[in-house]
Amino acid sequence: MDLKKLMADIEAKNPAQPLYIQAAKEVLETIEDFVNENPKYDKYSIVERILEPERIIIFKVTWVDDKGKPQVNRGFRVQHNMAIGPYKGGIRFHPSVTEDTMKFLAFEQTFKNSLTTLPMGGGKGGSDFDPKGKSEGEVMRFCQAFMTELQKYIGPETDVPAGDIGVGAREVGYMYGQYKRIRDEHVGVLTGKGLQWGGSLIRPEATGFGAVYFLGGMLDAKKDTIKGKRCILSGFGNVAWGTALKLAELGAKLVAISGPDGYIIDEEGINTPEKIAYMTELNETRNNVVAPFADKFKSAKFFPGRKVWEVPCEIALTCAIQNELDENDANLLIKNGVKYVVEVSNMGCTAEAINALQKAKINFAPGKAANAGGVATSGLEMSQNAMKLSWNREEVDEKLKGIMKNIHDNCVKYGTEKNGYINYVKGANIAGFIKVADAMIAQGVY
Numbered sequence: 001m002d003l004k005k006l007m008a009d010i011e012a013k014n015p016a017q018p019l020y021i022q023a024a025k026e027v028l029e030t031i032e033d034f035v036n037e038n039p040k041y042d043k044y045s046i047v048e049r050i051l052e053p054e055r056i057i058i059f060k061v062t063w064v065d066d067k068g069k070p071q072v073n074r075g076f077r078v079q080h081n082m083a084i085g086p087y088k089g090g091i092r093f094h095p096s097v098t099e100d101t102m103k104f105l106a107f108e109q110t111f112k113n114s115l116t117t118l119p120m121g122g123g124k125g126g127s128d129f130d131p132k133g134k135s136e137g138e139v140m141r142f143c144q145a146f147m148t149e150l151q152k153y154i155g156p157e158t159d160v161p162a163g164d165i166g167v168g169a170r171e172v173g174y175m176y177g178q179y180k181r182i183r184d185e186h187v188g189v190l191t192g193k194g195l196q197w198g199g200s201l202i203r204p205e206a207t208g209f210g211a212v213y214f215l216g217g218m219l220d221a222k223k224d225t226i227k228g229k230r231c232i233l234s235g236f237g238n239v240a241w242g243t244a245l246k247l248a249e250l251g252a253k254l255v256a257i258s259g260p261d262g263y264i265i266d267e268e269g270i271n272t273p274e275k276i277a278y279m280t281e282l283n284e285t286r287n288n289v290v291a292p293f294a295d296k297f298k299s300a301k302f303f304p305g306r307k308v309w310e311v312p313c314e315i316a317l318t319c320a321i322q323n324e325l326d327e328n329d330a331n332l333l334i335k336n337g338v339k340y341v342v343e344v345s346n347m348g349c350t351a352e353a354i355n356a357l358q359k360a361k362i363n364f365a366p367g368k369a370a371n372a373g374g375v376a377t378s379g380l381e382m383s384q385n386a387m388k389l390s391w392n393r394e395e396v397d398e399k400l401k402g403i404m405k406n407i408h409d410n411c412v413k414y415g416t417e418k419n420g421y422i423n424y425v426k427g428a429n430i431a432g433f434i435k436v437a438d439a440m441i442a443q444g445v446y
Helices: 003-013 019-035 047-053 098-116 136-150 171-182 206-221 238-249 273-285 291-296 328-334 351-359 373-385 393-415 424-442
Strands: 055-064 070-081 087-093 121-127 160-162 229-233 253-259 263-265 299-306 315-318 342-345 363-366
Touching: 003 019, 003 047, 019 047, 019 351, 019 424, 047 424, 055 098, 055 136, 070 087, 070 136, 070 424, 087 098, 087 171, 087 373, 098 121, 098 253, 098 351, 098 373, 098 424, 121 136, 121 160, 136 171, 160 373, 171 315, 206 238, 206 315, 206 342, 206 363, 206 373, 229 238, 238 273, 238 315, 238 393, 273 291, 291 299, 328 351, 351 363, 363 424, 373 393, 393 424
Parallel strands: 087 121, 087 160, 229 253, 229 315, 315 342, 342 363
Antiparallel strands: 055 070, 070 121, 253 263, 263 299
16 A cells, blocks of 8 residues: 555545545545455555545526525535445535535445444435525425435435434435435335334434444543533533533533533533533524523623633543644643543544644544444444434433444454553554455455
């Protein structure tokens, strides 16, 4: 494996796609030695083949707003790799969605899904449509128009999308209804469905729950405990909400959360049902601004226009969007005594931030490992749909814990360095790569 040549080829083939290039580089740098020690992967050109998505679908989405004016958005579905199961990955509705965004997320999803040990390939989709500020009717009409095109390419044994940023239970419901209208079948083609029609318990909380379970594995590996640990996190959508719930349940002290307008500190702790529920209310009604939290809870103080990473803490968790924590933020966290940094968002840290954290021997968990609880529970929803049954909350949670423990153990297996430092990035990438690559070899060149 010639890393320099591969990167040159990637940059030439993917101009103006910095996110995909960043994601590919991170994986290639960490698997380089392993691949070179195992010539079979070079013999079958596995790395070159795994870098290229199997299919990229781009389509026009035309819908009518409440004023009767037609609107046009762009839709995407990147079906990256199907070696170990049907394509699986979320749908994102956000103005930042581009082909680059979808490619990097689908690439990451391939390794993340492999880590869960469930039979799921990697995919991702979405649109530059912004549901914020739209009426319920406008959101419904957009979802129906989006699914009218997407339904041609998906199915329970082909590609099973889920929710993501901007796509919650409401949007999944509208898309599922349109799929049924066109295809005349009630099957597990989407996950994140309502409980009454095929959904799974704890799916909304699962990404955050799984990240905290992974963090628990990191703490156990250091003979440390989460109780009383001072935590901060970014964002307060479903991911941050699930994370906050589990941190509170396990006795951590969450003191700061952030939004696009700044962050709040609450030294009493964001650990009561009322405070955590208000995070969800703000997400749904206030376009993610966090300032009202300080108005409602007098123990909280708002810091406008500033990043939460300046708050001293022992544990920091990214729960918003890609590259939200940069090198300067990482150095500030290190200076202020952080011990654990967990990417709960996809690629939440820049490459420079990760390098700084690892150089300082901070325990760092990459998103493809730490946030795999969401897609793992989607996989459990697929299993329940296939068997035509529904597990109770305890069963799903126990299975999620087991999956996250296995992911952590595999990261330790492949990422422990000679000095004892656990390079979770390297461990996750190698563990995820092995399963996909071996399946590709077994199935021949296709």
